[in-house]
Amino acid sequence: DALRGAKMFERVQVPVLGIVENMSYLLCAHCGKPTPLFGAGGGRALAEELHVPLLGEIPLETGVREGGDRGSPIILAAPESPSAKALAAIAERIVETAEAAYGDAEAVVDGNRRVSFNQLADLVHAAAGECIRLGVAPGDRVGIWAPNSLEWIVAAFGALAAGGVLVPLNTRYRGEESAWILDRSGAKLCFISPPFLGNDYPTMLADWNGHAVVLGPSLWERGPTHDVSNRMSGVYPDDTGDLIFTSGTTGK
16 A cells, blocks of 8 residues: 555655645536545545655546546646646645755766756756747747756756757767758757867857857856746646657658
C-alpha cells in the first residue's frame, strides 16, 4: 500500500514530497455531490503520519478513464473539469513544495560553477526576459548552437519560458548547415557559443540574416528586462517545445 511504498522510499533515501489521494470521491453526474466511496480522510491521515503535506485529492471521474483510453489527458481534454482542476492545483503544489525543500540544492555543476535551483530559476527568468526584449513572441522559433553547458540550459529554458520553440543545432554542423536549418525553421534569433574546440561559431554564422547572440555568463546579469510571469502563464502543456532536424528529415 501507500504507507509501505513511502517507507521503502525512506529506506533508500528517496524523499517523498507529499501525498496525492487518487479516486478520493465520486462526483454525482446529476447533482455534483461528492460521495467518498472508499472512505474519507485516508490521504490526510497518511500525510500526517509521514509528516508530509497532502498535495491534493483527485475525484473519481469518468472523463479521466475515457481520456486515458483515447490518449488525451483530462487536463487537456476538459481543463474545466473537477479532476483537471485538481491535477493542475497538485502540479503547482508539487513545484512549490519542491522549491521550499530543495531550492538551495545544487541543480547544475559546470566545471567550477555550481548553481542552485533557486539561482537557476533566476537565471532562466533573466533569459526569458532577454528573449522577450529581443522580440521573441509565443510560437517563435529560437535556435541554440552550443555545447552542453550552464549557458545552454539557461538559454534553452529561457526561450521556452518566453513561449518560444527551441531549435537545437548540432555543434558539429558547418555554418551553412546551421543557417539552412535556422532559415527552414523560421528562426529569427539564435543563441550561439563563443569559439569552442577550434570552431568559431560567430564567424561561421556571420552571413545568416537572423539575430545571433553569443552566449556567456554575463548575458543574464542585467536580470529580467520584462515581466516574464505573464508570458510564462500563457505557455500550455500542448504547446510545441522543440523542433528537431535530423539527417533523415533534412536530406542533408
